[in-house]
Amino acid sequence: MVSGAAPRYNPAVNPHHPAHDLDKFHEECALFGIYGTSDAAAHTALGLHALQHRGQEAAGIVTFDGRHFHNHRAAGLVGDIFGEQSVIATLKGYSAIGHNRYATTGGSSDRNIQPIFADFDFGGLALAHNGNLTNAYLLRKELVRMGCLFQSTTDTEVINHLIARSSYSPVVDRIIDALGKVKGAYSLLMLTAEALYGVRDPMGVRPLCIGRLEDAWIITSESCALDIIGARFVRDVEPGEIVIVDGQGLRSIKPFAKQQRRFCVFEHIYFARPDSKIENVGVYEARKRIGMELAKENPVPADVIVPVPDSGVPAAIGYAQKSGIPFELGIIRNHYVGRTFIEPADHIRHLGVRLKHNANRAHIDGKRVVLVDDSIVRGTTSMKIVEMVRSAGAKEVHMRIAAPPTTDPCFYGIDTPEREKLLASRYDVAGMAKFIGVDSLAFISIDGLYRAMGMPGGRDAANPTFCDACFTGDYPIALDDLNDTEDRQLSFLAEPA
Ligand code: SF4
Structure with a gap:
C-alpha cells in the first residue's frame, strides 16, 4: 500500500477508476x-488476472532467468498490461513474482507500482x-536521516x-x-x-x-489464483511463517515470537473471491452461513429476498434458505460501467446509481422486499438503491447487512x-435506517459473525481469533505512525494529478 502525504493513512479513494465503488x-x-x-x-x-478484484489500478511482474531479472510494470488492468504475448515473451525465466495494486489518491505514480526491485550486495x-x-x-x-534514498512513497x-542495512547473512x-x-x-x-x-x-492479517x-511451487493471495492455472492447493502460509522455495524444494521457518492469530474477518465477508478457500474456510460457504445467522438474528415478514449484487448474493441465499422466503434477483448489475460514466454531468447525476444497478420490477412491484448487502460504508449507494427499489413499486423495503456496523477505518x-x-x-441503527430510507435496518451482531x-x-474478547477492528x-x-502528529511529506516530486 502507499503511504501518501495527507491524509496519512486513508487517502480519499480514487474516483476515476471504472471499477471503483466509493461505498465499499x-x-x-x-x-x-x-x-x-x-x-x-x-x-x-x-x-x-484471477486476483484482479484485489487491485485494479496497476500490475507488475518480475522474473528471473538464471542470469538476469526482467521487469514489466504498468498502470491498468492485468489483461491490458500482460495480454500481449510479446510482453510475456520479454519476461523470461523459471521464477516470477507479480502484484496487483489498488492505488490511492496521492500515490498513483508509476514509481509506486510493485514489485519493487533493487540491487543489493548479494544480488537483485x-x-x-x-x-x-x-x-x-x-x-x-x-x-532517510541515515542516508537512504527512497525511490517511491510506498x-x-x-x-x-x-x-x-542488515549485517546478517x-x-x-x-x-x-x-x-x-x-x-x-x-x-x-x-x-x-x-x-x-x-x-x-x-x-496473519492478510492471506x-x-x-x-x-x-x-506457487505462493499467492487466494486459492482462486491456483485454480486458474490448474494448480493444487497445498495449504495456507501460517502467521509468522517464512516459506522458502529454491532448487532443493520448499522449506519453512517460523522465526518470530508466536502471537494470537488475527486474520482479517472482512476477507470472509467481502474482499476475497467467493470461490476461494482462505484459512481453510470456503469463502462462499462462509458468506452463506453469515446470511443464515443474519436471518436467525433479524427476521422480518417479507415476500422476497433480494441481494445487492454481486457481493450480497451468497449472504442473501443464506438468508433466504434460513427464512424460507423466496430469493430473487430483484436488482440486476451492469458489469460494463466504463470510465466515461463515472462523473455524469450535474443535471443527470441522480441517475448515477442506475449505471450500475437496475431494479427488476417484476420481482419488486407490490412486494415486501428484504435487501441483503455485505456491508454499509458511507451509506450513499444504499440510499440510492433503496430509492430505486421503492420507485419499482416495493411496498416495504427492509435492509439486512451481513457485517456488523463499520464504525472504524482500517490501517492494515x-x-x-x-x-x-x-x-x-x-x-445509531435507527439513524442509519432513516438516512438510507428503509422501513427497517439490521446488522449481524459481532457474536453472530x-x-x-x-x-x-x-x-471471545480476550482471544478474538480475527481482526475485526473496523467493527x-x-x-x-500498534498504530505507531498514527500517533506521530508531524505533518509529513514523503516526496518532493509531485504525484500525477
Ligand atoms: S480493520 Fe477491518 S478490514 Fe482492516 S484488517 Fe481488520 S477486519 Fe480487516
Missing part, C-alpha cells in the same frame, strides 16, 4: 509468485507487499532499505532482521536469484497460500474512508 472498503493488493516452471511469467499473469531482490506497515513513516524518517520500500537472516523492525499487516513475496520467499506477518503445479491494507465518513460512526465463522460461543475499534497491531 477496498482491498489494496494481490500477490502471485511461482518457482520452477519455464512459463513463469504467463502463469503469473493468469494468477494476477524483487519485493511485493499486500498489507500496510503501521510504523513505516517513523522508520522511513530514521532511514511503505514497502522501507523493508528493502532495512534488508540492505545469509539473505533469509537479513529478511528476518528487517521484518523484526517493522510493525503492521503484511503478506510478502520476494524473489532473488536463489529463491522465492513468502512471508506472513505474525498475526497467503501455497500451491503446486507439477514441479513448480484496506482503503477506507476516514472515520467521520463512515455512516455507522455518525448514527463469529458464530457463522464456526465459533459457537461468539467473540470493534480493537486494533490488534
